[in-house]
Amino acid sequence: MDLARHWRLKDQRYRLEGTVCAECGAKFFPPRQVCTECKSTNLKPHEFAGRGELYSFTTVSAPPSGHEEFVPYIVGMVKLDEGPLVEAQITDVNPADVKIGQRVEMVTRKLRAYGDDGVIVYGYKFRPIVNGS
Amino acid sequence: MSVMKPKRDVGIIGYGAYVPRFRIRAEEIARVWGGADEGVPIEEKAVPGLDEDTVTMSIEAARNALARAGIQPKQLRAVWVGSESHPYAVKPSSTIVAEAIGAAGRANHDSPLLAADWEFACKAGTEALQAAIALVGSGMADYAMAIGMDTAQGRPGDALEYTAGAGGAAYIVGPAENSLAYFEGSYSYVTDTPDFFRREHQHYPQHGNRFTGEPAYFDHTLHAARGLMDELGYQPSDFAYAIFHQPNVKFPQTAARKLGFAPEQIAPGLLAGKIGNTYSGAAMLGATAVLDIAKPGDRILLCSFGSGAGSDAFSWVVTDKILERRGRAPKTAWYVARREVIDYALYARYRGKLVMN
Numbered sequence: 001m002d003l004a005r006h007w008r009l010k011d012q013r014y015r016l017e018g019t020v021c022a023e024c025g026a027k028f029f030p031p032r033q034v035c036t037e038c039k040s041t042n043l044k045p046h047e048f049a050g051r052g053e054l055y056s057f058t059t060v061s062a063p064p065s066g067h068e069e070f071v072p073y074i075v076g077m078v079k080l081d082e083g084p085l086v087e088a089q090i091t092d093v094n095p096a097d098v099k100i101g102q103r104v105e106m107v108t109r110k111l112r113a114y115g116d117d118g119v120i121v122y123g124y125k126f127r128p129i130v131n132g133s
Numbered sequence: 134m135s136v137m138k139p140k141r142d143v144g145i146i147g148y149g150a151y152v153p154r155f156r157i158r159a160e161e162i163a164r165v166w167g168g169a170d171e172g173v174p175i176e177e178k179a180v181p182g183l184d185e186d187t188v189t190m191s192i193e194a195a196r197n198a199l200a201r202a203g204i205q206p207k208q209l210r211a212v213w214v215g216s217e218s219h220p221y222a223v224k225p226s227s228t229i230v231a232e233a234i235g236a237a238g239r240a241n242h243d244s245p246l247l248a249a250d251w252e253f254a255c256k257a258g259t260e261a262l263q264a265a266i267a268l269v270g271s272g273m274a275d276y277a278m279a280i281g282m283d284t285a286q287g288r289p290g291d292a293l294e295y296t297a298g299a300g301g302a303a304y305i306v307g308p309a310e311n312s313l314a315y316f317e318g319s320y321s322y323v324t325d326t327p328d329f330f331r332r333e334h335q336h337y338p339q340h341g342n343r344f345t346g347e348p349a350y351f352d353h354t355l356h357a358a359r360g361l362m363d364e365l366g367y368q369p370s371d372f373a374y375a376i377f378h379q380p381n382v383k384f385p386q387t388a389a390r391k392l393g394f395a396p397e398q399i400a401p402g403l404l405a406g407k408i409g410n411t412y413s414g415a416a417m418l419g420a421t422a423v424l425d426i427a428k429p430g431d432r433i434l435l436c437s438f439g440s441g442a443g444s445d446a447f448s449w450v451v452t453d454k455i456l457e458r459r460g461r462a463p464k465t466a467w468y469v470a471r472r473e474v475i476d477y478a479l480y481a482r483y484r485g486k487l488v489m490n
């Protein structure tokens with residue numbers, strides 16, 4: 001349980017905060033310090049809107065350590081509307097109803113807990129967009 | 134006047150609901166445990182998913198409230214979360230919620246922020262709402278957020294297990310001139326009543342069975358609601374809607390009848406039959422369901438109850454700003470209708486009732 005690492009990652013995990021290149025406008029998530037398009041080091045924080053399209057996905061039944069309690073769960077690659085591709089869990093949907101190309105939105109959920117006495121890690125997942133009316 | 138009201142006029146400028154998508158039918162709980170001879174107190178209740186807790190549910194409700202309010206998160210000066218199911222015994226839920234919605238974070242002299250967790254059984258959220266009214270009403274802040282949210286647990290087989298649900302709501306209080314419902318006054322009433330309690334380190338609460346009715350729920354609810362109406366000079370007929378704390382369906386119906394409210398005045402805000410008792414969320418979530426359908430000019434009575442015990446009663450009047458704002462986030466009825474029914478085995482897993490090691 002690396003508390004400092006979890007703490008440093010909270011801006012990107014809670015609010016999809018990446019970076020935008022002040023020279024050419026390229027956007028990055030996770031955040032980068034050097035622009036891959038124009039090599040500029042003038043990058044500013046950028047909060048992504050949290051919407052995109054499901055690019056691919058898989059159902060995980062043999063999870064890495066620390067995620068056993070959540071199986072089976074879906075991990076997908078989400079293409080954000082601003083461009084970057086993000087790996088994240090897909091939640092609030094049954095595996096049979098997940099479709100490539102589906103519109104998804106960011107939600108904040110529990111990623112894992114370190115036992116009964118350790119820290120709880122929260123962060124982004126994606127779910128099919130709700131219209132809510 | 135003993136009605137409580139700040140010198141500066143305030144109101145609700147945004148609100149947001151959240152109910153998790155899983156449901157367990159009361160008859161399924163009865164199938165496992167029996168004891169439904171007298172009938173079950175609700176139809177079904179909402180159950181959070183494995184990746185949900187009071188923090189994540191509060192975050193979604195808070196984002197919905199911000200969307201409706203149309204303000205920037207850094208304009209908030211308080212994020213207060215009322216709950217009896219905070220994930221940590223020590224470490225505030227409210228700072229996690231505040232960071233996730235963008236109200237907190239990165240030292241910035243332009244945006245001081247208060248955050249704290251409130252506890253008073255099911256009254257924790259409305260107590261936070263009272264404080265938000267006072268904070269904005271005093272001029273210390275222009276905007277403050279109060280959340281009531283719970284993922285309540287009952288001991289397996291206990292009567293509470295039929296009703297202990299999950300859900301809640303977030304409210305942003307701001308200046309009355311920017312409100313979708315302005316505040317007319319509140320009346321609070323508390324006594325030392327040991328109707329329901331949970332000691333430190335205990336997983337499930339204890340309750341006084343029949344004792345929970347007359348001296349606890351009804352005495353406090355009726356006293357606060359009558360106090361508010363007397364002080365403001367209103368009759369039940371002056372209100373379009375009333376929302377009461379709803380540990381089941383019958384209690385709020387009985388309280389409404391004793392106070393003189395008609396069934397149609399309480400029906401839109403009575404959600405317990407479909408999602409269970411959402412504790413700190415219950416009355417506040419009933420009120421979001423009402424705001425979703427209310428017309429400008431409608432007067433709304435909101436009256437909570439928390440064991441231990443006490444009630445907060447509020448009077449609100451809806452403004453025409455409701456019309457442009459309520460469509461900006463999912464409606465309460467949408468969350469209630471979104472449902473995935475699970476059996477007792479999945480329920481036991483989702484609620485951590487299985488001991489794995």
Ligand SMILES: [Zn+2]
Pocket residue numbers: 021022023024025026035036037038039040
């Ligand atoms: Zn660049």
